[in-house]
Each structure stands twice: as structure tokens, then as C-alpha cells.
Amino acid sequence: MKPSSFRYAVPTTLRAAIDIRAASEDSVVLAGGQSLIPTMNFRLANPEVVIDLRKLDELNYIRVGGGMVRMGAMTRQRVVEEDAEALAANPLIRETLTNVAHPAIRNRGTIGGSLAHADPSAELPTLLTTLRGTLTAQGPSGRRSIPATEFFEFIFTTALEPDELLVEAAVPVLEPGEGWAFTEFARRHGDYAVAGVAATLLVGPDGRISRARLGACGIATVPALLTECEELLTGNAPGDELFAAAGQVARDAVTVSDDSATTKAYRRHVLAGLVERTLKTAMTRVGVPR
């Protein structure tokens, strides 16, 4: 198994990368290669031009400030996971990333690669969606921001134009005392999950939930927001019964049909349990100083 031959372009600036992207009919961008190279090895993808972003140091950064954690597209997943500042600002990022594949894959895989790949089973797109994060794209006509809730359009399909590159992903920092958790169920640790759930919980001085954010992977053609759960939780006092009820409400969010390994009914069952479990874990972290 070998990739078929291609023109290989190695830009050293973002501008040059965009120019060559805009000038090529059939190009792909190579980031960490952890999703792209398997498809090239199997010749499911036979691009004419491969644009390797490995020299774009300008896309390799983590910046915390202005209430946001900003990650350059070429930042390796593992580097973000190990970043102390990002951890302090938003510990949900690390918890989410440790569920992505295996360390050897995350050592190479990038933030931008996972998001641009847009697998609805993937954890990182779900994190961005749940936290209402923002993606930044850059093309020949400049930069634009795209809310995560509009970025993911379908399986492996995003709002990026063919001549645009993803340059940055940003998620808000968590509030002091906000609870958080990511939980998933996979048949083998590190595999793509049957389903996964990201959640944050903010509890007000009156003891009621003032903000709940919930999203799930593996259950739809895009990373799913569990808005009905969010609505059910907000304004109510947290507790096991409420969390169980939220799990039941979540079941209807499963829209993917049966596949070779998992029936829809089973996935609904798994999701209900995961929502409940994730909320309980998030609750244990509410009010805990970070």
C-alpha cells in the first residue's frame, strides 16, 4: 500500500500556502497526516498536489488571553494536552484530547487537522461545538471567523471554502468554579467512540444551574449540541434525578442509523448513560478551585 504520486509543495509562509492552494485544482493540505495518509495509503485519496504545512511555525501556538484559549491549526494535539496554561484556563480541553486515539497518534495529529477533517465521531469538533468556540479561516480574500456551530456541515464537510485554510481554533476559558467533564464509551480505549459527551455546569449563588453546556459526538452527521438537555438543566437545582432526566431527554438526539457494530437503540441507551455520568462528574468539580 503506497500513496500514488503527487506534486509536493512545502510553503514556509501562510501566504504562500494559500496562494498554492488557490492555484491548484486538486490539492490537499497535509497537517499531521494521521487521517490523510491512511486514505492516501489505501488510495481512497489520490490528490494531484499535497501542500505540507509542516514549516508553518506561525500556525503553531497556544495563546490564553481575553477570555479565550486560542490554538494555531498546526499545534499538535499532544502539545495542547501538555500545556499548563491551557489546562489552567480550560481543563476540559485536556480531558477531551486524552480521549482522541492514542498518544502516538496525538504526537503527530494537529488541532486543525482534526477540526478540518470533521469526523462527527471525533472529540475535538464536539468540544468546539459544545463550548460555542470559533474557527478562523484564511483565504485569498482574507480572514474570517466561523462559529463552531456553523462550521461543521455534514460528515467530513465543513464551511471552509476550497481555497481557504483553517488557521486557528478558539474556545472560551471556563468560569471560576465551573464544572466540566468529557466522557465517552468506545469498544477499545483510543478507538473512535460509540458516543462521547462534553459538558460544563455553572451553579449560581442560589444553588441552581445558571448555565449548562452539553454536546455529543458519534450520534449525528455533525457534532451535536444537546440543547434540550441544556434547557432542562438550566434554572434547576443539580442532582442525580435531574441528571438522569437529562440522559433520557438526550436519547432523541441520536439520528445516525444502525451500523455494522452498533444499533441506533443501543447508541441511544449509551448516550443516556453517558450524559448522566458526564453531568455527575462535572458536578464533582463545581466550585472546586483550579
Next chain:
Amino acid sequence: MSEVTVFEPDEPVVVEVEVNGEPVTAEVPSRMLLSDFLRQRLGLTGTHVGCEHGVCGACTVHIDGRPARSCLTLVAQTDGRSVRTVEGLACADGTLHPVQRAFKECHALQCGFCTPGFMMAVAGLLDERDDLATADDETIREEISGNVCRCTGYMNIVSAVKRAAELSNERG
């Protein structure tokens, strides 16, 4: 310096990479995988190739000191980097790496096909964690879940990870 270098499909890419401490300069096709380069060009056949899509872990090597799949990496991507393979684990005088000693002592292999990938993954793990000698089996199984073994049933591999951790803690 030009802002982009373009190689035509039949044009070789010049790669300068350090392999097991030795500088290597080679002209390679841009589509050549690191796994094939190591095995076919350098004769380092300790790096095994199983699935060629990232799932089995047999081809695991270190790139800049971190475990990575050589089947999911173009050699061209390693230009200016360092690569370590299983052949580079032992010291030059033949003293085995703690992971190699542990796999031997604990009989953590049968056919040996998965072994180089496991050892590179575990060697990377030991660089990151110093608590594995006392970790429970579940933790260890999670840590090695990116590598597949069709023979051993993993029991002895889990023991070997603990033993390797002990040996490398002793070594300090």
C-alpha cells in the same frame, strides 16, 4: 529564500534526517513512507509493517523523541528531524534498554511481530511517566492500547511494562 518549494511527482526530495544518532542524507520520492524508507533503504527491518493505516502500532518509531506511526509519515516530513527505531534502543556496547530487558525477562513476546512497536511505545511512555512500576493493570492496558498483539494475550506485556518501569527507575 523562496516561500514555497515544489517537487514535481517524479522529482526526488532531499531529506536530511538523523536516524539512531547517525546523520542520513537521502533522495526519496515524495510519496515514500517513513516505514518503507527505514526498511528498504536503510535495512532497518526491525520496524514492522502490519496494517499501514495507523491501527496496529507495529511500525511505531520515535520522531524527535516521541512515539509516532512510521506508516502514517512521509519520509519528507522528517527532514531536519531525528528518528529512533528499535535498532537504536540498546546502547552502542550492546547493553539492552530497560524495555528490552523487561520484555525478555517477562517473556512478553511470542512471534515477535508486534514487539518492536510495543517496545518503542513503552520506551516513549517511560520517558513521560515514572509511576508505572506501581500502576494498576487497567492503567497500563490503557497506555498500551495503541498497539495490537495477536499472540500473547497481553498478560506478559503488562508485566513487562511494570518491570521496565522498575528497571528504568533503578537506573534513575
